[in-house]
Amino acid sequence: xxxxxxxxxxxxxxxxxxxxxxxxxxxxxxxxxxxxxxxxxxxxxxxxxxxxxxxxxxxxxxxxxxxxxxxxxxxxxxxxxxxxxxxxxxxxxxxxxxxxxxxxxxxxxxxxxxxxxxxxxxxxxxxxxxxxxxxxxxxxxxxxxxxxxxxxxxxxxxxxxxxxxxxxxxxxxxxxxxxxxxxxxxxxxxxxxxxxxxxxxxxxxxxxxxxxxxxxxxxxxxxxxxxxxxxxxxxxxxxxxxxxxxxxxxxxxxxxxx
Amino acid sequence: xxxxxxxxxxxxxxxxxxxxxxxxxxxxxxxxxxxxxxxxxxxxxxxxxxxxxxxxxxxxxxxxxxxxxxxxxxxxxxxxxxxxxxxxxxxxxxxxxxxxxxxxxxxxxxxxxxxxxxxxxxxxxxxxxxxxxxxxxxxxxxxxxxxxxxxxxxxxxxxxxxxxxxxxxxxxxxxxxxxxxxxxxxxxxxxxxxxxxxxxxxxxxxxxxxxxxxxxxxxxxxxxxxxxxxxxxxxxxxxxxxxxxxxxxxxxxxxxxxxxxxxxxxxxxxxxxxxxxxxxxxxxxxxxxxxxxxxxxxxx
Numbered sequence: 001x002x003x004x005x006x007x008x009x010x011x012x013x014x015x016x017x018x019x020x021x022x023x024x025x026x027x028x029x030x031x032x033x034x035x036x037x038x039x040x041x042x043x044x045x046x047x048x049x050x051x052x053x054x055x056x057x058x059x060x061x062x063x064x065x066x067x068x069x070x071x072x073x074x075x076x077x078x079x080x081x082x083x084x085x086x087x088x089x090x091x092x093x094x095x096x097x098x099x100x101x102x103x104x105x106x107x108x109x110x111x112x113x114x115x116x117x118x119x120x121x122x123x124x125x126x127x128x129x130x131x132x133x134x135x136x137x138x139x140x141x142x143x144x145x146x147x148x149x150x151x152x153x154x155x156x157x158x159x160x161x162x163x164x165x166x167x168x169x170x171x172x173x174x175x176x177x178x179x180x181x182x183x184x185x186x187x188x189x190x191x192x193x194x195x196x197x198x199x200x201x202x203x204x205x206x207x208x209x210x211x212x213x214x215x216x217x218x219x220x221x222x223x224x225x226x227x228x229x230x231x232x233x234x235x236x237x238x239x240x241x242x243x244x245x246x247x248x249x250x251x252x253x254x255x256x257x258x
Numbered sequence: 259x260x261x262x263x264x265x266x267x268x269x270x271x272x273x274x275x276x277x278x279x280x281x282x283x284x285x286x287x288x289x290x291x292x293x294x295x296x297x298x299x300x301x302x303x304x305x306x307x308x309x310x311x312x313x314x315x316x317x318x319x320x321x322x323x324x325x326x327x328x329x330x331x332x333x334x335x336x337x338x339x340x341x342x343x344x345x346x347x348x349x350x351x352x353x354x355x356x357x358x359x360x361x362x363x364x365x366x367x368x369x370x371x372x373x374x375x376x377x378x379x380x381x382x383x384x385x386x387x388x389x390x391x392x393x394x395x396x397x398x399x400x401x402x403x404x405x406x407x408x409x410x411x412x413x414x415x416x417x418x419x420x421x422x423x424x425x426x427x428x429x430x431x432x433x434x435x436x437x438x439x440x441x442x443x444x445x446x447x448x449x450x451x452x453x454x455x456x457x458x459x460x461x462x463x464x465x466x467x468x469x470x471x472x473x474x475x476x477x478x479x480x481x482x483x484x485x486x487x488x489x490x491x492x493x494x495x496x497x498x499x500x501x502x503x504x505x506x507x508x509x510x511x512x513x514x515x516x517x518x519x520x521x522x523x524x525x526x527x528x529x530x531x532x533x534x535x536x537x538x539x540x541x542x543x544x545x546x547x548x549x550x551x552x553x554x555x556x557x558x
Binding site: 080081084103106107109110113114115117118119121122123124125127128145146 | 402406408410411413414417418420421422485486487488489
């Protein structure tokens with residue numbers, strides 16, 4: 001652990017033509033910290049996540065990232081090979097739709113092993129062993145290792161996505177609505193799993209969600225977005241229990257009590 | 259040398275087109291295994307019949323060249339006969355079926371059994387030049403993967419083969435790494451022929467007409483078939499020798515003889531087989547095989 005943040009966003013702004021994707025977002029994220037970004041649809045959550053993960057370029061602003069060797073780099077200034085290497089070793093990205101994050105046509109084992117092979121793994125037995133180990137850690141039956149994700153349920157696909165991302169021991173994982181579209185009992189198990197892995201591996205996570213319960217369960221800190229702006233940020237329980245901003249108050253009060 | 263038919267430029271293509279293709283070939287030789295785009299022309303044959311190979315051959319052909327054309331190792335199948343006739347008519351060059359006599363060998367599916375020597379050129383007809391095509395459908399992405407030498411995907415495919423079949427089940431178009439850099443599809447040749455590409459004395463040119471790509475393996479270039487440490491690359495083996503010429507360690511075709519299960523395994527390289535028989539080698543079925551198979555092949 002160091003005092004330098006893992007990721008540091010400064011004045012991040014992205015315009016889509018004359019429309020605003022998100023504007024003037026700044027924050028720090030330290031190793032092992034979980035940050036939830038909440039807000040309604042169209043509030044700029046996903047745009048912000050893509051900016052952080054370097055998948056789209058910001059109109060203004062920078063993202064600084066501390067590499068494993070301690071050097072702090074501006075993501076926009078990384079070369080294409082550096083960027084891609086970072087994305088498949090030090091980062092993970094769990095997509096809302098598992099079909100975007102998995103190779104649906106190849107087996108679960110190959111899905112998990114792909115990053116290892118991309119990094120030069122050339123021993124079939126070892127790659128398969130690692131894949132089997134990770135399937136176990138995300139509670140997928142080892143007997144399904146040669147089945148394609150097409151035959152998996154929604155919850156299993158999300159867990160497979162997580163295994164595929166964590167196999168290279170990344171330090172930072174982006175999650176875009178990882179639990180939406182799953183029924184509540186499956187959601188609960190997945191959240192439990194994510195919480196366990198985050199704690200065990202000391203992952204830093206940026207999770208985008210519209211579900212305040214997910215944010216409360218997983219995150220240390222929270223950012224509330226509306227119309228592309230951050231309207232409130234702080235410790236999760238503080239913001240959710242004692243919201244200061246009018247919009248946050250509205251958001252918190254719109255949750256139905258079970 | 260037979261006279262060139264009136265109305266055609268030498269070897270069918272006009273000189274400007276040939277220059278354009280030669281520039282692509284030179285670039286391909288300079289960057290072994292890299293797919294060079296070129297402005298492929300309409301040829302008087304359908305795509306899939308070797309339009310890429312024909313354009314490459316037309317561009318490098320000179321009046322003194324001796325041309326051999328094979329299809330599945332055979333000199334006397336339709337595709338081989340037609341292309342040979344095409345160049346006889348439009349370029350008036352000498353043609354042959356003997357590998358050793360040829361200066362240019364155009365091929366579909368096979369590399370001749372007789373090792374090619376310095377000064378010979380092997381031209382492949384390629385249907386799909388992109389080895390990553392069925393793993394990554396986006397052309398923009400495959401180009402990036404080549405540029406950054408990110409070939410993990412190729413091993414994902416091999417992994418899938420082993421997971422499903424217990425061994426690498428890819429038997430043709432088996433991906434190779436050329437000169438330690440680019441991964442290349444050796445066209446639909448059987449993987450049996452992959453080792454022949456390694457450090458070959460001959461120049462190897464690949465032409466894909468529909469896909470508009472040319473690539474090359476210069477003479478004496480290392481060509482390595484991709485594999486896993488614990489599942490090394492292996493070529494096909496055959497139980498029995500050729501039934502006609504008793505050759506071993508060559509690629510054999512299965513020929514069905516009747517509808518009662520009768521079959522024989524014979525050399526896929528017809529010229530190699532005939533040369534061996536002429537030298538007195540006799541296979542187990544040479545005396546009994548039907549004349550259509552064992553008899554002298556008629557050469558167009």
